[in-house]
Amino acid sequence: MLNASLEPLCIVSVHRAVLLMMCGKATVLETDGRTLHSAHVELPLPVVISLTRYVHVPVRRPVPPTRRTVLQRDSHRCAYCGGGADTVDHVHPRSKGGRHEWANVVAACVRCNHRKADRLLHELGWELPFTPRAPRWSIAFGSGAVRADPLWSAYVVA
Structure with missing residues (x-):
C-alpha cells in the first residue's frame, strides 16, 4: 500500500486492500490481470494500491541488527x-x-x-566478499513472512 504521495507505507492483505478500494479510500495502481467477482461487483485483484488521501506517517526508527x-x-x-x-x-x-x-x-x-x-x-587469512552495512528496507518491507511481488519493484527501493 502506497501513500497518496506514492511512498510505500506497508503490506496489507488482499481483503484489506479490497475493503479500502470499495470504501473509496484507495485506488489500484498495479494488478496481475486476475479479477475478484461477487454477485454484483467485479474488481481487479490489487497488487499495488494507493491511498486517495495523504496520511502523515511518523519517522521510522532504523531496523536493529537482530x-x-x-x-x-x-x-x-x-x-x-x-x-x-x-x-x-x-x-x-x-x-x-x-x-x-x-x-x-x-x-x-x-x-x-x-x-x-x-x-x-x-x-x-579470511576476507569478506562484501562490506556489511545497514539494509535500506524498513521493518514493513523486510518481513520474511511475506513474499515480495515483482510488481512492487517500481515502488519499493531495495
Missing part, C-alpha cells in the same frame, strides 16, 4: 563460505571491542562461526 534481520539482509548465506547460514557472527569480536552494529555483524554457518571463534579475519 538475528532475523541480519539473516534476511545476507539472504541466509554464510559470509565466509557462501553456504546456508543459521547464526550470526561479529566480524570484529565483541571480546576484542567489536560492537553489535550492522557494519560488524554478518550471517554465518555454525561451522564457520565455530572455526572463527573470537579471532579477527586477518588472523585466519
Whole structure:
C-alpha cells in the first residue's frame, strides 16, 4: 500500500486492500490481470494500491541488527563460505571491542562461526566478499513472512 504521495507505507492483505478500494479510500495502481467477482461487483485483484488521501506517517526508527534481520539482509548465506547460514557472527569480536552494529555483524554457518571463534579475519587469512552495512528496507518491507511481488519493484527501493 502506497501513500497518496506514492511512498510505500506497508503490506496489507488482499481483503484489506479490497475493503479500502470499495470504501473509496484507495485506488489500484498495479494488478496481475486476475479479477475478484461477487454477485454484483467485479474488481481487479490489487497488487499495488494507493491511498486517495495523504496520511502523515511518523519517522521510522532504523531496523536493529537482530538475528532475523541480519539473516534476511545476507539472504541466509554464510559470509565466509557462501553456504546456508543459521547464526550470526561479529566480524570484529565483541571480546576484542567489536560492537553489535550492522557494519560488524554478518550471517554465518555454525561451522564457520565455530572455526572463527573470537579471532579477527586477518588472523585466519579470511576476507569478506562484501562490506556489511545497514539494509535500506524498513521493518514493513523486510518481513520474511511475506513474499515480495515483482510488481512492487517500481515502488519499493531495495
